[in-house]
Amino acid sequence: MRVKGTQTNDLGETDxxxxxxxxxxxxRDQHxxxxxxxxxxxxxxxxTTALKVEPQRVTLNRMGTAEQKTTFEAGILNAFFYVTPYGTMKIAVLPSKVQVDLTERGGSINLEYELQVDQEKISDNQLEITVEYLENYA
Structure with a gap:
């Protein structure tokens, strides 16, 4: 699978x-x-990152050295605590696009969202996940 994350700050700088x-x-259970x-x-x-993918909503759950549970649903602000070995931050995402194009053979997810810290916009983000199902590894 391919995971590509792009972050653009207010100065137009992209990472x-x-x-x-x-x-x-x-x-599992039609998801x-x-x-x-x-x-x-x-x-x-x-x-470890786990994604639960529904037609209009993607839930991201990270467990381990970093912990986070976030729901991406277009137009709905989702605030959460991001826990790292260095401390905890309250973060929010405001998705503008949640596009899911998956079948049992794979496909893609495209998320576009605003990232906020302390209710202030930090950056515009895009997360693209492409899944290629390999029969040999099933």
Whole structure:
């Protein structure tokens, strides 16, 4: 799978991180689930990311060295605590786009959202996840 995150600050400066990794992709109770381990590239080594994917909503749950549970639903502000070894921050996301194009063979998720800290906009973000289902690894 490919995970690409892009962050653009108020000055127009863009930072992109792309991760290609193996993970698990399965269907349970008519919802898609994606699990993968973060790496040092994302700065969250030792963390497992799990995504529950519904047609209009994506729930991201990180467990390990970093902990976070966030729901992405277009137009709905979601505040949460982001727990790291260095401390805890209250963060919020305001998604403008939640696009899910998955089948049992894989596909993609595209999230676009505003990131806020202490109710102030920090950046515009895009998270693209592409899943390629490999029969041999099922």
């Amino acid at each position: 992109t991180i792309e991760l290609i990794t193996e993970g698990r992709f399965f269907i 898609y689930y994606i699990l993968y381990n973060e790496t040092s590239l994302s700065g969250m080594e030792g963390t």
